[in-house]
Amino acid sequence: MSLKVKLSFSGGMELLFNNNKSAEVKIPASINPPNPTNMQDLIFWIRDNLLKERPGLFISENTVRPGILVLINETDWELEGELDYEIKDGDDIVFISTLHGG
Amino acid sequence: MSLKVKLSFSGGMELLFNNNKSAEVKIPASINPPNPTNMQDLIFWIRDNLLKERPGLFISENTVRPGILVLINETDWELEGELDYEIKDGDDIVFISTLHGG
Amino acid sequence: TGSQQLSLPEYLRYGRQLILPGFGLPAQLKLRSVSILIVGAGGLGAPAAMYLAAAGVGHLGIVDYDNVETSNLQRQVIHSEFRQGLSKAYSAKMSVERYSHRFLTPDKDVNHMCIAYNILLDSSNALKIIKAYDIIVDATDNVATRYLLNDACVITGKPLVSGSALRMDGQLTVYNYKNGPCYRCLFPKPPPPETVVNCSDGGVLGAVTGVIGSLQALLAIKIAVGMDDPSEPHNLLIFSANSYPPFRSIKLRGRKKECAICGDNPTIKELQDYVQFCGSGALDKSPETMLL
Amino acid sequence: TGSQQLSLPEYLRYGRQLILPGFGLPAQLKLRSVSILIVGAGGLGAPAAMYLAAAGVGHLGIVDYDNVETSNLQRQVIHSEFRQGLSKAYSAKMSVERYSHRFLTPDKDVNHMCIAYNILLDSSNALKIIKAYDIIVDATDNVATRYLLNDACVITGKPLVSGSALRMDGQLTVYNYKNGPCYRCLFPKPPPPETVVNCSDGGVLGAVTGVIGSLQALLAIKIAVGMDDPSEPHNLLIFSANSYPPFRSIKLRGRKKECAICGDNPTIKELQDYVQFCGSGALDKSPETMLL
Ligand SMILES: [Zn+2]
Ligand SMILES: [Zn+2]
Secondary structure (H helix, E strand, C coil): CEEEEEEEEECCHHHHHCCCCEEEEEEECCCECCECCEHHHHHHHHHHHCCCCCHHHCEECCEECCCEEEEECCEEHHHHCHHHCECCCCCEEEEEECCCCC | CEEEEEEEEECCHHHHHCCCCEEEEEEECCCECCECCEHHHHHHHHHHHCCCCCHHHCEECCEECCCEEEEECCEEHHHHCHHHCECCCCCEEEEEECCCCC | CCCCCCCHHHHHHCHHHHCCCCCHHHHHHHHHHCEEEEECCCCCHHHHHHHHHHHCCCEEEEECCCECCHHHCCCCCCCCHHHCCCEHHHHHHHHHHHCCHHHHCCCCCCCCEEEEECCCCCCCCHHHHHHCCCEEEECCCCHHHHHHHHHHHHHHCCCEEEEEEEECEEEEEEECCCCCCCHHHHCCCCCCHHHCCCHHHHCECHHHHHHHHHHHHHHHHHHHHCCCCCCCCCEEEEEECCCCCCEEEEECCCCCCCCCCCCCCCCCCCCCCHHHHHCCCCCCCCCCCCCC | CCCCCCCHHHHHHCHHHHCCCCCHHHHHHHHHHCEEEEECCCCCHHHHHHHHHHHCCCEEEEECCCECCHHHCCCCCCCCHHHCCCEHHHHHHHHHHHCCHHHHCCCCCCCCEEEEECCCCCCCCHHHHHHCCCEEEECCCCHHHHHHHHHHHHHHCCCEEEEEEEECEEEEEEECCCCCCCHHHHCCCCCCHHHCCCHHHHCECHHHHHHHHHHHHHHHHHHHHCCCCCCCCCEEEEEECCCCCCEEEEECCCCCCCCCCCCCCCCCCCCCCHHHHHCCCCCCCCCCCCCC
16 A cells, blocks of 8 residues: 655755655555554655665755754644654655755 | 535635635535535535635625636636536635736 | 947846847847837836846836835835835836946947836727837736737737736736737626725735736747747636645637637727726726725 | 823824734833844845834944945835935934934933944854844854854853845744743854855845835834733744745744753853854955855
8 A cells, every 4th residue: 555645845955856846756655564654754755765875965854954943733742742753644744954044 | 415625715705704715614515405516506505604704705696706726626617617616525625816916 | 230249248247148048149130129018117127127127127117107205215116215206117117227337328320218107098089199019018907907008919910928926926928919818708798896806905015016017028029039838728817825836827718719809800990998898997096886 | 211201202202102902102111221232234124123113112233334226225125225325224223213213312311322332243242232132133144153153142141033044035033031942042153154155145126125124123022012822833934035924933942951042051151253263254245155
């Protein structure tokens, strides 16, 4: 079984993904059987399947690197359980690099 | 049976509705039996149940007066069948008065 | 006109745009050669003119028939205390020239200019002016002029970047562009005059006009350099400073076959009497009744 | 300070705000008595300062340590060609005074003023300056100053209206306000220096800074007059000029109990060395590597 997830990259994150601002992906419903796929699994899956180089600009200490905000269905992932959030079919997940310019 | 509908009023329309910018309402699933409730029915229902005065600023010739744009679930109602659109439970319907100032 | 290169001062001036992904030298050259007409030097026209001039638009036109008044200064940040009584179009031109090297020390090879039109745009003069520009920015404050600009843009085939603001709300869209609707496709009939409110009567917060006017400049730049996303639907942006979320994007109908001016069999082939059509005109600052 | 009435010139000047529903005389008096500090007189600070001054904010402070450069003029519309080499803080003050009657002919009863701070804000001076203001607008361009402002606002209990812009994107939120998060609640650790890009290196379109800076003025006004909607969640607005829809509002976490500065048991009780903390400072215009 697989889950369809919409991924978006913004604030410069897209430059790590060939300038793609979004991607519809299919991921296994259980990347680490028997556990359902969670955000932790998804982040590693993205590193292994979508990110081609410089993983340090995306991952640090087994989570997204400092300065990246993750949104799950238009909500700060901290309100949804962060790494433990279980991915659901149809989820809309955004990785935003915070901007500092003015 | 009844339908739950979210109504919003913007661009000054809210001034006709006691300055309420939105309302969750329950309307009959068939205002004109046996036909399912459509936008035409909803507009009259709003006039009779929510609008207290000056219906001419809302309705003209059995539809919304010129200068009001209607949105059904974030889409121009013209793409959805206008007056003939059949209301569904959970619909998000917006009445916007176009602005002309600058 | 003009060479296909930038001068050293231009490189220094526009460096922050030249390094933008998907922008670069070709886009900057397009901005230099484009002509944009801003109709209205008020709340919306002020930021629109400032950001278009700052970005390096080579040929700007600014139309306004009013003079600067005290009550404008709460939002029309292109004017100033010292300009009261002066034509708004000229005042805007003066401000634009103040921070635009190009207008002050024109390069003879490049056709840089800012023209102020201190006139009341109407059916007798609109086509002649609009024909001379590539993109039209509607920053006006009344219904009659909005229909006039729409019809003139359809007749001459120009995209119309339309913004409006009132109280804490704003709206933004592009008409007559890429087979999208014109103003008449959406609003075949004008609103009853008693439902129309202008900023003088309804009030408006300056920062709201700042948001919408800046977005008008941005849309005009995107059209000028061809940056727009082909997958973007025809849409209307709605802004309401005291709603959450404050911005909503609405998918709009396309061009209507039955439209009286842009349809397959148009019945309107020349400009009309828009004051009569709308029941009010550009100079009617306070209609008798105003409720909405 | 000042009377609880408006003068006739003030009524004429602010008429369009006085008639706004839910605004009126009380709100205008609040604007006159509020003090707002704008940190950064660049792309964001330009429209923020213009719209706050135009709206009638009685006491504005503008902090910037840079001088006006040619490459700023493509977006920083508060400066001009003639001001090159001049302090940005002073240049912004001059522009604000140009269209603000209040600053030019001060009413002795009313404490109207605009103060330019031509200084580099750091741990040694930030608290003293910030203490004197009611609302702080973060219009800076580097991570170290963003942490500095955050910590200073938490320590002094001031809301921080934070905007940022880069390329075609912008972000906007209010920190340390109504039990919402502070910058450290969201970002306890600074980003690796090699992932940080400023506008000099990444580029930015002026109209994007116009949109975000105008929205910063609007948020500061809403806070000053108490217009904010109690049902509005803590949120972050994301703007991307080449995405559809261009604006998204994101619901944010509240204040975090474990936050090192605004939490229940803060470990940070005074300002830090932010250049060391972030690995780069306000004056590092070009970090060695820049990818993001
Ligand atoms: Zn049409
Ligand atoms: Zn905190």
